[in-house]
């Protein structure tokens with residue numbers, strides 16, 4: 001069976017760490033690359049069951065890192081993205097809004113740009 005790779009961001013967070021094991025089991029034709037910065041909200045202990053799965057790869061990194069994100073798109077020919085990486089606790093934004101701007105806006109834009117660049121230059125695109 002041919003294998004496609006999906007990119008999951010924030011896979012070590014609350015939603016992502018439930019999503020990744022579910023997805024690996026439900027969709028055996030896919031490889032999962034989990035890109036997570038491991039902030040206070042990310043915990044790899046929640047993904048222990050996936051560690052040895054040959055269809056699972058963890059990348060410790062930041063979605064704002066355009067070079068890294070572009071490399072992942074190119075290396076794995078990413079066609080699908082599940083974007084959970086975020087600063088998600090609104091209370092924190094009152095004391096320190098900058099990480100929210102960086103991750104939620106700049107990081108999301110970085111992912112969209114990487115997808116646009118990669119997918120628009122894929123064979124068959126005009």
Ligand SMILES: NC(=O)c1ccc[n+]([C@@H]2O[C@H](COP(=O)([O-])OP(=O)(O)OC[C@H]3O[C@@H](n4cnc5c(N)ncnc54)[C@H](O)[C@@H]3O)[C@@H](O)[C@H]2O)c1
Pocket residue numbers: 009010011012013014015016035036037038039040041042043061062063064083084085086087088089103107
């Ligand atoms: N939890 C909920 O009930 C809920 C409900 C509706 C929508 N959402 C949305 O779903 C998304 C995920 O929510 P969650 O509860 O899993 O959040 P979370 O805070 O538990 O997890 C966020 C994950 O993103 C990672 N992360 C943060 N900044 C990063 C960066 N710059 N680069 C890479 N990884 C980074 C963290 O390490 C963490 O693993 C958020 O957008 C949230 O607003 C959550």
